[in-house]
Amino acid sequence: EPEVTQTPSHQVTQMGQEVILRCVPISNHLYFYWYRQILGQKVEFLVSFYNNEISEKSEIFDDQFSVERPDGSNFTLKIRSTKLEDSAMYFCASSYGQGPYEQYFGPGTRLTVT
Amino acid sequence: GENVEQHPSTLSVQEGDSAVIKCTYSDSASNYFPWYKQELGKRPQLIIDIRSNVGEKKDQRIAVTLNKTAKHFSLHITETQPEDSAVYFCAASKGGYSTLTFGKGTMLLVSP
Numbered sequence: 178e179p180e181v182t183q184t185p186s187h188q189v190t191q192m193g194q195e196v197i198l199r200c201v202p203i204s205n206h207l208y209f210y211w212y213r214q215i216l217g218q219k220v221e222f223l224v225s226f227y228n229n230e231i232s233e234k235s236e237i238f239d240d241q242f243s244v245e246r247p248d249g250s251n252f253t254l255k256i257r258s259t260k261l262e263d264s265a266m267y268f269c270a271s272s273y274g275q276g277p278y279e280q281y282f283g284p285g286t287r288l289t290v291t
Numbered sequence: 292g293e294n295v296e297q298h299p300s301t302l303s304v305q306e307g308d309s310a311v312i313k314c315t316y317s318d319s320a321s322n323y324f325p326w327y328k329q330e331l332g333k334r335p336q337l338i339i340d341i342r343s344n345v346g347e348k349k350d351q352r353i354a355v356t357l358n359k360t361a362k363h364f365s366l367h368i369t370e371t372q373p374e375d376s377a378v379y380f381c382a383a384s385k386g387g388y389s390t391l392t393f394g395k396g397t398m399l400l401v402s403p
Binding site for chain 2: 210211218220221222225233267268279280281282283284285
């Protein structure tokens with residue numbers, strides 16, 4: 178069964194550094210998402226992406242964040258200048274279509290900012 | 292925006308008992324309600340979902356009910372097993388680009 182994959186599984190970075198989290202969505206999916214989960218808390222929506230542009234973003238997704246689909250398979254989340262409070266698990270998800278379609282989550286990247 | 296409340300935050304049951312987790316949502320335009328199971332350190336996995344044109348859906352030991360008038364939906368697990376132990380999240384979506392708003396999660400502990 179196809180799955181969403183993410184790399185790296187764990188990223189440690191120093192405050193102020195830039196990080197890029199990578200995702201490979203399920204191949205025939207058209208909608209892509211990033212969520213984050215601070216340890217012990219609920220999953221929070223960051224951004225959705227369709228047709229090479231952002232379709233929706235949350236208040237969390239400020240100017241330090243950006244997303245890109247650099248080729249036909251990868252979907253990336255860049256955090257430009259990391260802060261301690263960016264430490265969280267970041268999940269990529271994808272879905273096939275618009276409307277209430279199931280979203281499938283990747284295994285996550287644990288980001289630790291020191 | 293949408294707000295999803297989930298109760299209880301923890302639920303302990305004996306193996307074989309039933310477990311019920313309840314969620315309420317605020318936006319009457321929401322029309323899709325998935326439930327995710329998350330084991331420790333793992334990804335959220337979709338276990339069942341329901342759309343607003345349906346009142347109940349079952350899949351083996353798992354069922355979900357939806358009351359659109361009251362804006363609440365519930366997850367029912369029967370004959371619980373130790374491997375059901377996990378955190379369960381409810382979510383709501385308005386369709387469109389399907390942004391999910393999650394509840395805070397319920398930690399279910401099933402004791403043998």
